[in-house]
Amino acid sequence: MPRSKEQFKEMREKTRSIILEKALLLFANKGFHGTSINDIANEAGISKGLAYNYFESKDAILQAIIDTALTAGLEVMNVSKLSDDPYKQLELLIVKTFDHIQKNDNYWRMFSTLMLQPKLSNITEKMVNEFGTNAMNETIKIFKKIGIRNPETEALILDGVLDGIILHYLFFKDKYPIKKVKNKLLKKYSREELEKIKVL
């Protein structure tokens, strides 16, 4: 008597997510090129062949990881529906970004190593563009609402500082005083401070 469709689906779901989980861990720690399918299979406790039952190539595993994260990541940016106050939105954007990175540091470490790797850019490019454009647009909208001069440039700087800090945090991990930096940033982008530089 064969297993039921549900049972099979469950099995697949479980194995699939183990593969993705372990692959992410390895990609983040050893790099994409430094990780072999063998590594992933061993770590996931399955055979090399089985990995190919789930993903047609190593690239497809990466693709799946990125796709999964893309959805989650875009959600973070979506602060406009949480508040109408642009100052509050700004605060939320910063807070949620820091939160997200701290909770998903493996993913972002992996992603950072890939982002500028030209050979893989067909996989990452879509991600970066979709994500980046989305973040920028959101930030620009906020700055416009606040009434800051040159909202586009100001957005580039905010996104820059966020990404820069993320980069440093990913590299130095626990040695990086992420909390202090976050608070300072929140102050810099608080209503009081922004009022001062509105006309800059």
Add this chain to the structure above:
Amino acid sequence: MPRSKEQFKEMREKTRSIILEKALLLFANKGFHGTSINDIANEAGISKGLAYNYFESKDAILQAIIDTALTAGLEVMNVSKLSDDPYKQLELLIVKTFDHIQKNDNYWRMFSTLMLQPKLSNITEKMVNEFGTNAMNETIKIFKKIGIRNPETEALILDGVLDGIILHYLFFKDKYPIKKVKNKLLKKYSREELEKIKVL
């Protein structure tokens, strides 16, 4: 008539720097893993075997590129001897950093892809630490001189925003409005603006 020792040394030096130059170009465009020794040798117009006469491994080529750049890079940070005015120093730091990245974008593109790749971190770690610490110290010193509260955190933010912008610039290249962003940043870190936030 045998060549003089000088001539030999000169030739070696020249070949060596051609290898490094071509390797950097390839690493930046195709990634470290995507570039083979063969590629480098072909591009440099020498044989594969000869490349090993100059560098004992592919890693050693990378090492040499990084070492070379480290020296040049550290020079950029050294703004304290150009002026005694901390505001002027800050301006110089920003201007020189942007200049440096624009003139050495291949190097930084390559470096970015490597920085977070743990397998190569024995090579890059030294670089990052030396460079990063140096930059931080310099920036902290300036902020202290200016009398800003929390100079360490402020320095982390400045270094963050610089690195973030560099990252975006490296990724988007000519599509990135680097000039506008630079000017905005210079304003943000000008005497007038800093006076306002001194007590932040």
Add this chain to the structure above:
Amino acid sequence: MPRSKEQFKEMREKTRSIILEKALLLFANKGFHGTSINDIANEAGISKGLAYNYFESKDAILQAIIDTALTAGLEVMNVSKLSDDPYKQLELLIVKTFDHIQKNDNYWRMFSTLMLQPKLSNITEKMVNEFGTNAMNETIKIFKKIGIRNPETEALILDGVLDGIILHYLFFKDKYPIKKVKNKLLKKYSREELEKIKVL
């Protein structure tokens, strides 16, 4: 109410022949090596595991196809019981061969790709020998009855020309003027023509 044994047997027989039918189609179109058990199972609408319930290996499927066809093929050759006239028999042999190939071109295309593949010859050798010998004997008998000199060599030539034309037809398919060639061949082996060359 359990199904009767008859019903079960019938179902098995049906599934078995679906497998063989689909396998033949795939072998003919993608080659034996180019066809996976998965392909066959999918095409047959069953699971991979079930295929192994019917055949113990991929080779066994091939074996079964060949065996099935062997029986049908041998029937074609059996012209002696349809007429006593050797000229009529010759005509029938040619006509039936052409008919058979046109109706079973998938089978013969598959078979041709296999015939000279030594690794599979343990499977095909029996087939070729049994079939070939049979055809030859039949042809020799006819030529002897007609009274042609060197009936063995003549038979080799007739079998040769038939197989050669089949090969060309299988390769060129609809582009090959099979009808014209058949008619010409029938003339060449007609009573009138054979009388002329009897003493050749």
Add this chain to the structure above:
Amino acid sequence: MPRSKEQFKEMREKTRSIILEKALLLFANKGFHGTSINDIANEAGISKGLAYNYFESKDAILQAIIDTALTAGLEVMNVSKLSDDPYKQLELLIVKTFDHIQKNDNYWRMFSTLMLQPKLSNITEKMVNEFGTNAMNETIKIFKKIGIRNPETEALILDGVLDGIILHYLFFKDKYPIKKVKNKLLKKYSREELEKIKVL
């Protein structure tokens, strides 16, 4: 001191032809799919990697074998420049074909296994078409010159019988009475016999 260009060229030439020679032998005896690069390298006494220094893929080895043989094979067909007499040409065509096959049986055995294999047909198709068309044209020309009715159909039959006999010979090798068959065929296509069937 490096080897001279000549020395390198010689080395390459030698290794290359060993690879091709051994590959042909293996392809003919074990089939294309039944032969691994490892087999070829072992047989050729070189490392697997070196084989890839000479040919970029297993397909490329096959391609090279076919290309080499194509040139040689086309030469065989070129009987028109050896004599102006169409009867003599016909005789030469038959004799040279038999000779060629006997001397190159490995090649033709390999080729036969490939010809109808759809997956490889992009490699073999060109060969078959070029070769087949050439042979046909040559034969048609001869039959036209002789003044036979339906020279095209007659050519299809001659080419058919030749290919059929080749096929049988390749399969049965020494058990096949190739000499007798050749002589009988020469008689069938001699001036005397053709005169008889001219009007057929």
Add this chain to the structure above:
DNA sequence: AATGAATGAGAATTCATTCAT
């Protein structure tokens, strides 16, 4: 110093076959 042929240790991928249910 210089060449490029040669090696060999992996890497990704495929697929016939087995197995637990």
Add this chain to the structure above:
DNA sequence: TATGAATGAATTCTCATTCAT
């Protein structure tokens, strides 16, 4: 009987590194 997840051995291909000359 039936399913498809799981295995593992084999296969193609890559490339840093060595070596003979």
